[in-house]
Amino acid sequence: MRKMGWEERLRALDEMAMAFHVARGVATNFQENGEGWLRTVRRAVGIPVADAADRMGVAECEIYRMERAEGQGVIEVQTLRRAAEALGCVLVYGLAPKEGTLKAMAVTIEAGRAQKRAEAWARKLEKAKEQRLAAARKRWNAQERERQAAEWREYWQLWSSGLPLSVLRQMPKPKMPLPFWRERMRKALKTVMRKEGIRKA
Numbered sequence: 001m002r003k004m005g006w007e008e009r010l011r012a013l014d015e016m017a018m019a020f021h022v023a024r025g026v027a028t029n030f031q032e033n034g035e036g037w038l039r040t041v042r043r044a045v046g047i048p049v050a051d052a053a054d055r056m057g058v059a060e061c062e063i064y065r066m067e068r069a070e071g072q073g074v075i076e077v078q079t080l081r082r083a084a085e086a087l088g089c090v091l092v093y094g095l096a097p098k099e100g101t102l103k104a105m106a107v108t109i110e111a112g113r114a115q116k117r118a119e120a121w122a123r124k125l126e127k128a129k130e131q132r133l134a135a136a137r138k139r140w141n142a143q144e145r146e147r148q149a150a151e152w153r154e155y156w157q158l159w160s161s162g163l164p165l166s167v168l169r170q171m172p173k174p175k176m177p178l179p180f181w182r183e184r185m186r187k188a189l190k191t192v193m194r195k196e197g198i199r200k201a
Contacts, residue, residue: 010103020096036070038083047087055086137180144177151175 042052053060066083069075081091097105151174159168 006106007103010101010106014101014103016094017096017102020094036067036075038070038080038087039067041087041089042067045087052083052086056082140180140183141177148174148177 042049049060049063052063056063063083066075066079070080070083077091077093084091155171155174158171
């Protein structure tokens with residue numbers, strides 16, 4: 001989470017980034033053949049390689065190496081700063097968004113994080129729901145097994161009680177265990193009927 005005052009900070013950074021956007025747009029007009037700033041500025045102001053080497057206290061070949069490294073994008077920032085000072089310049093370093101503003105980027109990133117948090121919370125709720133459903137199914141199956149076992153015990157006790165065979169044959173056998181999904185459907189239907197004010201006939 002960002003600290004207080006981040007909006008003012010982003011606003012200031014966006015204002016600075018606008019300058020970098022402008023500089024990036026016009027930089028290629030001043031650089032020769034896509035070369036780096038060191039060689040372009042040195043040639044533009046007329047500083048020979050020997051003079052630049054003397055100012056930095058290095059060999060002339062080192063100047064060529066730095067200019068080539070900058071053109072390839074592999075020069076170190078500290079070295080680039082020293083070379084800029086030797087040319088009487090100051091290194092301006094910054095970051096600018098490819099598109100839009102930093103504030104827009106921050107809003108997009110924050111929205112993405114919020115979306116991920118919402119999805120994670122939804123998955124957590126769904127998992128908890130599945131766990132509750134599995135636990136309810138387990139309790140229901142155990143309850144139905146106990147009910148059926150009790151009914152069978154009572155059924156066989158009646159058969160061993162000495163009642164006439166004609167009476168015993170008319171007794172219904174214990175019901176099979178009721179599937180859990182049927183019980184859920186029955187409860188759901190009962191809930192709908194209660195909300196709609198429907199009563200059983």
